[in-house]
Amino acid sequence: MPQGKDDIVGHLLGRLRPKAKSLIITVYGDAISHHGGNAGLGSVIALVERLGVNERMVRTSVFRLAKEGWLLSRQMGRRSYYRLTEVGRRRFDAAHVRVYRHAQRPWDQGWTMVIPGAATLDAETRETLRRDLGWLGFGQLSSGGMMLHPDPDEVALRELLADVGHRALVVRGPAAAWVAPEALAEVIGACWDLDRLAADYAGFLDTFRPVWQSLKDAGSPDPELCFAVRTLLMHGYRRALLRDPMLPDELLPADWPGTAARALCRNLYRLVEGAAERHVMATLETAEGPVPEAHPSYFLRFGGLRDGAP
Numbered sequence: 191m192p193q194g195k196d197d198i199v200g201h202l203l204g205r206l207r208p209k210a211k212s213l214i215i216t217v218y219g220d221a222i223s224h225h226g227g228n229a230g231l232g233s234v235i236a237l238v239e240r241l242g243v244n245e246r247m248v249r250t251s252v253f254r255l256a257k258e259g260w261l262l263s264r265q266m267g268r269r270s271y272y273r274l275t276e277v278g279r280r281r282f283d284a285a286h287v288r289v290y291r292h293a294q295r296p297w298d299q300g301w302t303m304v305i306p307g308a309a310t311l312d313a314e315t316r317e318t319l320r321r322d323l324g325w326l327g328f329g330q331l332s333s334g335g336m337m338l339h340p341d342p343d344e345v346a347l348r349e350l351l352a353d354v355g356h357r358a359l360v361v362r363g364p365a366a367a368w369v370a371p372e373a374l375a376e377v378i379g380a381c382w383d384l385d386r387l388a389a390d391y392a393g394f395l396d397t398f399r400p401v402w403q404s405l406k407d408a409g410s411p412d413p414e415l416c417f418a419v420r421t422l423l424m425h426g427y428r429r430a431l432l433r434d435p436m437l438p439d440e441l442l443p444a445d446w447p448g449t450a451a452r453a454l455c456r457n458l459y460r461l462v463e464g465a466a467e468r469h470v471m472a473t474l475e476t477a478e479g480p481v482p483e484a485h486p487s488y489f490l491r492f493g494g495l496r497d498g499a500p
Contacts, residue, residue, distance in 0.1 A: 198401055198415065202422040203242055205397045206429075210247040211254055213238065216425040218261070218274065219282045219289075221417070221470050224488040225481040227274035233475045234272070240418050264477065271477050277353075284326060284346040289424070289431055292456075292493030297341050297438035299364045304328065304337040304347075307357035315354060322350050327435035329381025338381055340438055374441075382435050384443070390430035391447035395454060397426060402458050413469035416462035423462075427455045456492040463495055 208216075217238060222229050235248045243251075252272050255261045260278040264271045274282065304323060306316050316335055324330075326346055328337035351358055365374065378384070401419060405411070434448060442448075467484065474481040489495050 198404060199240065199418045199422075202397065202401065202419070202426075205393075206422060206426050208241075208422070208425050210243045211251040212429075213241060213243060213421070213425060214248065214251045214255065215260070216421055216428060218278075219285065219428075220421060220424045221466075222474065222481075223274060223279070223282050223286075224485045225470065225474065225483075226476065227279060228271060228476050229273075229481065230475045230477070231270040231272060233473055237417070237470070237473050238421075240414060241421060266477055269477075280346075280349055281322075281325070284343065284350070285428070285432065286491075287343050287346065288327070288434075288436060289428060290491035294436070294439060295341070297440060300340070300362055301365060302339050302342050302347070303331070303361040304351075305359040305361070306335045306354075307359070311354060311357055319350075319354055319358070322353075325432060326350065329435055331377070331381055338377070339435060340441065341436070378437070378441060382437070383433075387430065387434055388443075388447050390433065391451040394426050394430050394451050395447065398423060398454055398458060402454060402461070405458070405461060411462060411465040413465040413472070416465035417469040420459060420462045420466040423455060423458055427451065459492060460495055 214234070217234070218227070218229075221237070222234075231248070231252065234252070235245050238248060252261055252263075255278075256263050256272065259275055260281070261272045262275050264273070306319055311319070320330065320335055320337065323337045326339070326342050328339045328342065330336070331338045347360070351360070401423075405419070430448075430451065439446075471481065471483075
């Protein structure tokens with residue numbers, strides 16, 4: 191069981207082995223987006239240094255993220271600043287609904303099918319649409335690009351389809367009452383690899399349960415350690431969760447490990463987030479000075495982070 195500061199971070203880095211670009215996405219999504227989404231490159235470098243990401247790796251990662259439409263760069267003298275683009279912010283907002291949710295909402299037994307307009311979308315746009323629908327939890331039902339989900343985020347889906355001019359057919363309705371359970375199970379198995387997902391959640395639990403045990407009875411938490419734990423916690427959870435279609439409980443196996451993973455993530459996040467926020471506020475800078483205070487929506491993560499918070 192990890193005990194010391196270096197032991198805990200080393201344990202997590204050894205288990206997760208995060209790639210630099212993916213880790214930077216986690217940092218922007220979890221630590222920077224709710225502070226305005228803008229940060230000086232030098233302060234980002236300082237923030238992730240303890241996570242094994244050096245200056246060269248940060249510069250390469252943010253350059254690639256800018257080329258992929260996540261970030262927009264701004265040069266002021268010799269200093270560089272990177273902020274979320276509108277597309278990047280929408281991607282994070284859609285992910286946040288899934289990542290920081292508190293509980294599964296009731297299912298109305300309906301299914302949503304998205305059929306891209308094959309005649310009007312080029313191959314690259316169709317692939318981008320397929321990938322982005324996957325971010326929303328859709329599974330691919332056919333080689334023609336037909337995508338399926340029992341209960342997607344409708345607002346996020348509408349915004350996503352607006353980017354392709356709504357050139358996709360969306361059908362919503364329940365399955366016929368006489369459909370055999372075996373047929374439903376076959377469709378779920380074809381669209382989503384639940385065995386792999388269950389293994390991912392089991393790995394997450396094995397990785398972070400010792401960290402929870404080490405920190406829950408500790409004294410005054412170290413802000414840098416708490417930031418590292420929070421970042422790697424969300425990196426590991428996001429890695430599993432963003433492959434999770436968030437199927438209703440009725441469609442999942444008994445003793446689904448995703449339920450325990452969500453509870454552990456929520457509890458550990460609440461334990462370290464206050465000190466982690468102090469580290470973020472002390473480290474990050476914008477072109478206008480220190481980063482602004484956290485947006486009130488931050489305190490709603492996982493159903494509420496602190497008693498009496500906005």
